[in-house]
């Protein structure tokens with residue numbers, strides 16, 4: 001993030017993934033979309049495939065992934081889709097996905113996520129939202145780094161959330177062993193970690209030609225919110241001044257960040273509604289928190305990830 005005005009594009013909150021992808025020719029590009037069996041991930045994969053990319057749907061449930069691949073091929077008969085198993089909360093599964101990847105990878109969309117799940121921890125005892133939303137994607141992206149570097153000009157889109165505004169990373173209690181568990185704070189912390197990951201990866205991988213940006217897709221009714229009380233959710237959305245988008249609109253910023261030439265060379269930034277977000281000011285609808293762009297926290301989190309993953 002520079003001191004200059006935030007980067008804008010001809011697209012906005014109402015734009016759809018198809019509109020952002022229109023005119024793009026991604027023929028010959030290989031893309032991975034995590035969590036592409038549901039919600040925003042489906043529409044991200046659809047738009048990238050429609051633009052000619054070969055898209056791997058990296059999913060926990062491969063039967064669901066196959067159903068989505070079939071449905072996308074129905075709407076776009078030329079779509080080139082693969083389905084591969086990936087469970088981000090299981091490091092062996094992430095390692096297996098990374099080891100199985102052959103050749104360059106041009107576009108990686110770290111889209112999968114969980115929110116306020118009934119299960120709170122992984123078998124290692126890690127807080128599940130942090131482990132899935134951040135650590136799993138950290139492990140995946142670092143495992144795929146050679147493939148990204150080999151692509152020349154690869155892009156990583158890291159799907160965060162406006163919820164990052166609610167919680168910096170608490171380095172003294174990442175897994176809620178000292179403080180009472182609060183699912184919303186845990187989700188917010190995990191999404192701050194996603195932005196910090198983008199900041200640090202952008203810095204580390206600039207010489208490899210890899211750009212890494214984070215984004216908030218908007219508020220979209222998907223399976224994500226199924227563990228949440230709907231009245232509580234609607235109130236939280238209204239308090240923030242948001243209205244709901246469709247999944248097609250929700251995928252627009254992911255497609256912009258992953259593939260649009262409008263963002264060539266742009267790295268380490270945070271986008272929302274198809275534009276770079278302003279620094280957050282309390283009381284104003286959107287923005288990115290200072291705690292999510294802090295280079296010292298980004299560097300520290302990277303080391304924490306390496307230590308946790310061994």
Ligand SMILES: NC(=O)c1ccc[n+]([C@@H]2O[C@H](COP(=O)([O-])OP(=O)(O)OC[C@H]3O[C@@H](n4cnc5c(N)ncnc54)[C@H](O)[C@@H]3O)[C@@H](O)[C@H]2O)c1
Nearest residue numbers: 035038039040087088089111112113161219220222223224
């Ligand atoms: N829907 C919203 O309002 C909203 C708002 C802000 C951010 N987001 C973010 O957008 C992304 C997509 O969310 P969505 O709304 O489409 O939700 P969704 O629940 O419809 O999709 C999430 C996907 O992630 C997958 N996933 C969950 N845990 C996984 C794991 N351990 N390994 C692999 N895949 C896993 C799910 O199977 C699903 O396919 C998430 O990162 C979410 O946090 C969503």
